Amino acid sequence: MSPSQRLLEFIDQRAKGLGFDNVDGNQDLFESGILDSFSLVDLISFVESEYALRVPDADIHPANFRTIVEIDRYLRVHGA
Numbered sequence: 001m002s003p004s005q006r007l008l009e010f011i012d013q014r015a016k017g018l019g020f021d022n023v024d025g026n027q028d029l030f031e032s033g034i035l036d037s038f039s040l041v042d043l044i045s046f047v048e049s050e051y052a053l054r055v056p057d058a059d060i061h062p063a064n065f066r067t068i069v070e071i072d073r074y075l076r077v078h079g080a
Helices: 003-017 037-051 068-077
Strands: none
Touching: 003 037, 003 068, 037 068
16 A cells, blocks of 8 residues: 555545545545644644654754655655
């Protein structure tokens, strides 16, 4: 299973809890309301646990976590 598939499952579960039917890989997770500053913490915890890496505080900003595609790109660059 690729990182984007696991991420999609994690984000889909959150999205369904908020009433979204599905999430596109390029969908802005913050603009759509699927993620906010509080749920970003949950996402970072998931990423660190699932991919056995540490996300430095300096990397925790929307540019790295705005879409599933951007999250997947971040993971590929930083060791997942």
